[in-house]
Amino acid sequence: MRNSIGNILTLTLFGESHGNKIGAVLDGFPAGIQIDEDFLKECLTKRRPSLKGETARVEEDHYEILSGVFHGYSTGAPIAITIENSNTRSKDYDKMKDLARPSHADYVAQMRYKGYQDYRGGGHFSGRITAPIVALGSLAISALKKKGILIGTHILKLKDIEDVPYSNDKIDKEIECVNSKLFPVISDVEEQMKEVMREAADLGDSVGGILQVGVSHLPVGVGEPWFSSLEGELSKAMFSIGGVKGIEFGLGFGFASLPGSKANDAYEEKAKTRTNNNGGINGGLSNGMPILFNLAVRPTPSISLPQNSVNMKTMENTKLVIEGRHDPAIIRRMSIVITCMTALTLMDLLLVKEGEGYFQD
Amino acid sequence: MRNSIGNILTLTLFGESHGNKIGAVLDGFPAGIQIDEDFLKECLTKRRPSLKGETARVEEDHYEILSGVFHGYSTGAPIAITIENSNTRSKDYDKMKDLARPSHADYVAQMRYKGYQDYRGGGHFSGRITAPIVALGSLAISALKKKGILIGTHILKLKDIEDVPYSNDKIDKEIECVNSKLFPVISDVEEQMKEVMREAADLGDSVGGILQVGVSHLPVGVGEPWFSSLEGELSKAMFSIGGVKGIEFGLGFGFASLPGSKANDAYEEKAKTRTNNNGGINGGLSNGMPILFNLAVRPTPSISLPQNSVNMKTMENTKLVIEGRHDPAIIRRMSIVITCMTALTLMDLLLVKEGEGYFQD
Amino acid sequence: MRNSIGNILTLTLFGESHGNKIGAVLDGFPAGIQIDEDFLKECLTKRRPSLKGETARVEEDHYEILSGVFHGYSTGAPIAITIENSNTRSKDYDKMKDLARPSHADYVAQMRYKGYQDYRGGGHFSGRITAPIVALGSLAISALKKKGILIGTHILKLKDIEDVPYSNDKIDKEIECVNSKLFPVISDVEEQMKEVMREAADLGDSVGGILQVGVSHLPVGVGEPWFSSLEGELSKAMFSIGGVKGIEFGLGFGFASLPGSKANDAYEEKAKTRTNNNGGINGGLSNGMPILFNLAVRPTPSISLPQNSVNMKTMENTKLVIEGRHDPAIIRRMSIVITCMTALTLMDLLLVKEGEGYFQD
């Protein structure tokens, strides 16, 4: 199980940056759920480069749903989608195919796949492959929304510019706000963040940041103790996405310097807690408070500035300049991918949990 | 797949805090590997409370290997182990069984398992269940060591006391140093950290911290792109362990404020990089540099100070005092558990990778 | 996943014929199901040798439920059981440990596990290990019965003596009849079959036969198209049990000589069909008619008569006489094991199916 994720609801991914088509298969999606293609397209739009300064590779994302949808509803059969790759300039890559780009997968791919990998544009490792995740993940967002479960991802931090974190009491509105924007932030920091991106682009450099994900109205008891904890399943899904290098739930690394008496979430109003330091999860299961987690996002490794590389044929070190325009920050475009992976993970765990009821009444 | 983890090498966990025995089954462990029971016992000892101020529940950890070992070697059949629970005082728990302890799993368990869960001492959620993980994980540590792969976990931070992080050039010695100690730190901070723990204990409070894991000599190419990334599989394993609320690889959240030109790991000496900001992983696969990651560890939620609780029967809020002595910090005892989960995960991914060779000659 | 089976409800098996204990872990069993230990013991009794002429190794099957049960109900946590091995005479095996018993696993085990396997009494391959399957499988039988689903396995054929097959209209009574007996047959053939077993025993030989499994009141739609078809999942479970060498659903091999016009099950009364040639399954899913399948059971390979063997050390051929008393037919004792594996498989598939409802209302 390498390019598949999920137990009951499984997503299988395929494709390379410069192949004709990329795609994915979503299996285990129950029959009878209305498919909202407008929303699917809206999600694809959010993933596409659109800002001045983002990568010049703009794809139309012509997609085709091959199966599993009939008369506008899911059929219960696997839903397969392919998306065309149109804007591929493979020649750019041929001339530097032996040079390992720093912090890219070139070198590890060469070692694991023994030189047989498709090296063009990162091949199967390319962020391009997140497009089908978004297309099919959008269906999970819709399905959860119908059950009242909301998910939103915003840019909590970009270099030194910070957005406000989700609040416990206004999170529904904040998620709605975030999901309504192409540049997902809660407070009024969009222009400042865009300015940071432009500056990085002008320098031929890139910037990283922090994404915050919020989920509201998830029922209590989703997840499992131990090896399928909600934190574990979500983190596995998150680290599937290139560029994510850290995750923390609730206070996360902030727990390290707090005493237990301040870290614990005391019960205030019935089972509601005043604080939500645990990010809505206890013992691996959702506790009824909003699910909150942060993701550390690396600066885009592709930069225009010259870097030290290694020639994988000769094993000699050499200077490398990666030509073309690059995304100074993938974090904006990544936010919808993260929301989709979150939705797929939660829907899978809900399917496991809900099956139990049959034997319990 | 809830209480099992791993694709080829799978660990299945069972037991409750106050049952007669807890245990685990390790399946897919290849035949012919020497079983080092002295090392197994050493690992169990590290997990046991031993410091003044740690929990008063000291277990002898009488274990029995039920299967899969014959004449001192693994047979290829599943290795099952049980460990006795001796020091259980269930009556302590009966009187407060309806009161949800803050930041514990009591409330989520009540909701998911509808009141049928074994509530005594946290039941199946108890940290006690990590003992069989350690026992069987020790076998994976040994197997990896025979292939030259070393793993060590140390306390990087306890409240405000900090140890030095692993260095790229002396990591082998540092891992050896860390593994030789009951209190795993690299520099001379043991007494300061113990003092912090004692202070917390005296206050009836607890403290959290950060663990750092280092792995050296892992071959290049372990892990998979996308859904079985090395980061993803490791994080899923780590969040299995109660109290872990964050993980970051290499620079992790530090990436957020760096430009790409400083964040990228430039190739210096052949495929060796000068920095190791990516923590030894690119594109989800190991890149030959040491694997480095940090774990945020929550303060132990069991404290002696009075807290706000909810009565799960009446849903009325009430004050709660958890009696008995509590671990002021589980981080020391957790370090060996983390090393074991790391070893199991890496061994599993190596088994997948190595099978490919058969068809490749 | 070698010693585990099931997607949501997983059974993990461990142990060897001559270890101190064997056991299993059942994970994913929903909370709140009453545990009927009397029934569990009754099932274990059915698996034990009890007839004159069956193997002399009679075990008391002292078992211990280690986890997952509290106050007589399942807790939702994994249910682990161990069963003691008492009647082990390992010395019998030491002197012939290099001689591969024909049609046993000795030779394949030697090759796969490179001589490290526990060879005593077949080690991990021994039929003894079916005892924990029966113990935990009995819980699935009970859970299904509460939903009205009945399962029964009877000896359809023993050498040349034949029982009557299940009928479509009286199957509930026939299943009840079969389950009430230690020697599970529908018609009056018990004595004749026992006589066949005695004759084989007297000759130092053994006999095979056919088991028929019937399931009534399984809801429509259990199973999946393609790779998790009801036939596929059941057959995988059945072939887990040593000695099963064939399976056929409904008419099975009888289909080969029928025209489609006679083979098809015509709808007679609403969705009820007159014939049940497909054994209650269409397109991989249950169709509301009784599930019916037959299993070919090999004669016990352990016989007293001298046989040609190979010495696995020297690779020289030699005569072998297996000492001690042997089961002349394992088919009677196997029937409860088959019922248990059937119950576990159906419960697993029901859990998958029922989870879908949550998103469908």
Next chain:
Amino acid sequence: MRNSIGNILTLTLFGESHGNKIGAVLDGFPAGIQIDEDFLKECLTKRRPSLKGETARVEEDHYEILSGVFHGYSTGAPIAITIENSNTRSKDYDKMKDLARPSHADYVAQMRYKGYQDYRGGGHFSGRITAPIVALGSLAISALKKKGILIGTHILKLKDIEDVPYSNDKIDKEIECVNSKLFPVISDVEEQMKEVMREAADLGDSVGGILQVGVSHLPVGVGEPWFSSLEGELSKAMFSIGGVKGIEFGLGFGFASLPGSKANDAYEEKAKTRTNNNGGINGGLSNGMPILFNLAVRPTPSISLPQNSVNMKTMENTKLVIEGRHDPAIIRRMSIVITCMTALTLMDLLLVKEGEGYFQD
């Protein structure tokens, strides 16, 4: 895991009979294996209707490999393929969409997928979906062949016409012979079998039969004890294919009437046995003798003769005539599908087995 099969090498299937495209994804296929598209096309040709009397729906099978292949070799990334559906006449199906065809999946699909399923031409249940299995399975056949492992499937029986079974000593030649033919038989029965098919077609009826699969040169020790037995994994794969209703290994149901002394395979020449009653498998693992198993194949359920049906809307019984031309026997076309599923299963189990070596030297 519904439309995926395999642990390390996984095949995921999608598509419907009347969608624009059907397809599959093969994941875990090692890098560096040469892709033989001529052989792939040859296999697709074998699956296509070609005989007089076979279904009138002839598809060109225009396929597109979307990923995982680069410069003629596998890259290690998932291999996705789509195949066009061109010859679809959906209107034929609209008028009878409420009538359940006997022994088809119409009724179970209606119940499980609540009327949302794509009913046209059987939708996702259609035998049409075996085309991508064949395309990608052909790659596994090639990979195994390079390791010397041969697989062949022939029609052992069609109604009352019988081919000769595989012999133990000439099986390589027999497999080669079978694989060289569009009508796969060993002896001179092709014309007789074709005559049987023509007769059935003339009557508007259909016929069933038995396929025999042979595998030679599989290494000893492939498969696992208990839940991933070679028999179990193969049977699960076989029952994925619609129309298979029985499987027997070696003597199979013939074991029922033999004494153990005749059923056991005595060792004759070192570890070679004279008989191969166990079909090359002991204890769930391959034993070095040829793997042999038979499959019961149901007559095609689509026939021209009038049949009793049920209207799934009104639940009233009614007569049904299925128009158009139908396959009088799918067994010929099924043989290559079976060979492909066998190859995929064996390759998966070999990948598991071979990974163990890394830790064993």
